Amino acid sequence: MWKRTKEKKEEGRAGASPEDRGPGKGLRRAIVAGVKISCRRRWKRRAAEVLLMALVSVAMFFFGRYLSCNDLEVTFHHLSSPRVAAGTNTRLVVLSDLHNREFGPDNRDLTRQIAALKPDLIIMAGDMVNAWEDNLDPILNLCGDLLEIAPIYYGPGNHENYLFYEKGSDLEAQLLEKGVHVLVNRAESVTVNRTGFLIGGLTTAVDGYEEYGAEFIEEYEKSKDFKLLIAHYPSLYYEALADTQIDLGICGHFHGGLVRLPFVGGIYHGDTGFFPKYSGGMYRLPHSTIFVSRGMEDHSGFPRINNRPELAVIDINGRQETEFSR
Numbered sequence: 001m002w003k004r005t006k007e008k009k010e011e012g013r014a015g016a017s018p019e020d021r022g023p024g025k026g027l028r029r030a031i032v033a034g035v036k037i038s039c040r041r042r043w044k045r046r047a048a049e050v051l052l053m054a055l056v057s058v059a060m061f062f063f064g065r066y067l068s069c070n071d072l073e074v075t076f077h078h079l080s081s082p083r084v085a086a087g088t089n090t091r092l093v094v095l096s097d098l099h100n101r102e103f104g105p106d107n108r109d110l111t112r113q114i115a116a117l118k119p120d121l122i123i124m125a126g127d128m129v130n131a132w133e134d135n136l137d138p139i140l141n142l143c144g145d146l147l148e149i150a151p152i153y154y155g156p157g158n159h160e161n162y163l164f165y166e167k168g169s170d171l172e173a174q175l176l177e178k179g180v181h182v183l184v185n186r187a188e189s190v191t192v193n194r195t196g197f198l199i200g201g202l203t204t205a206v207d208g209y210e211e212y213g214a215e216f217i218e219e220y221e222k223s224k225d226f227k228l229l230i231a232h233y234p235s236l237y238y239e240a241l242a243d244t245q246i247d248l249g250i251c252g253h254f255h256g257g258l259v260r261l262p263f264v265g266g267i268y269h270g271d272t273g274f275f276p277k278y279s280g281g282m283y284r285l286p287h288s289t290i291f292v293s294r295g296m297e298d299h300s301g302f303p304r305i306n307n308r309p310e311l312a313v314i315d316i317n318g319r320q321e322t323e324f325s326r
């Protein structure tokens with residue numbers, strides 16, 4: 001028996017390649033087989049991970065799309081200022097980039113939510129309409145309803161500017177007739193809770209700032225009141241307004257960067273490319289504080305992801321700010 005086994009081993013060695021001969025052959029084969037099994041398992045695990053990631057991405061896309069379409073997010077912010085009368089709080093509700101969208105029939109859901117927030121002032125930071133639409137009823141009806149809650153201060157965006165100056169629309173006249181404070185490179189004073197506010201509206205983008213905005217801002221900056229400036233374009237604060245003393249600037253336009261990543265912020269806007277500097281939230285600048293609304297509608301047909309339509313509340317009082325956005 002021992003002899004036969006030995007002969008078989010010898011036969012095997014005779015037919016084997018030189019590499020297979022010698023001690024350790026079994027071990028090498030075992031290692032090769034083990035490596036093959038391990039590779040197969042790793043490949044299967046990798047495929048399962050890729051499949052899972054694809055499923056999660058698809059689910060997130062549709063979930064984000066759903067949120068973007070239907071679900072308003074009310075965000076709360078505050079800032080303190082020595083210009084605000086001690087022991088008082090003034091509440092702003094900020095809307096921007098509605099683009100004729102309606103939340104509920106005739107914007108009743110939006111109006112109800114704003115009423116529940118009990119604002120002192122309602123701020124509209126531009127692009128509340130679409131330049132290509134002639135029907136002004138959605139914004140006029142909304143303003144009519146909101147004026148029963150609080151005064152409205154309206155700073156035009158690029159879509160209003162197109163209607164005002166290119167299309168010859170009478171939107172500005174109709175808003176003024178309703179009692180909306182439409183601010184076209186001018187400011188109005190108002191006293192709320194014993195605090196004097198000078199609310200300005202700057203309509204120009206960066207390109208036209210020197211021609212249309214610089215003179216107004218030079219005068220505006222001299223005021224000792226709380227300066228609240230509605231300027232649709234956040235990029236004005238990159239340079240043109242970077243050194244301007246503004247107590248609170250309110251902007252829109254970037255739509256939150258459309259897709260928002262945690263700890264990063266908005267990904268994209270056509271004006272600035274990837275990662276716009278101020279894509280949404282409160283920002284402390286060297287000479288001012290600005291709030292950039294994420295807006296309420298998609299942009300150019302591109303969906304908002306992780307970026308719900310925003311209805312912002314800003315309380316201006318003596319409390320200390322705790323956090324600012326990235």
Ligand SMILES: [Fe+2]
Binds near residue numbers: 097157253
């Ligand atoms: Fe917009």
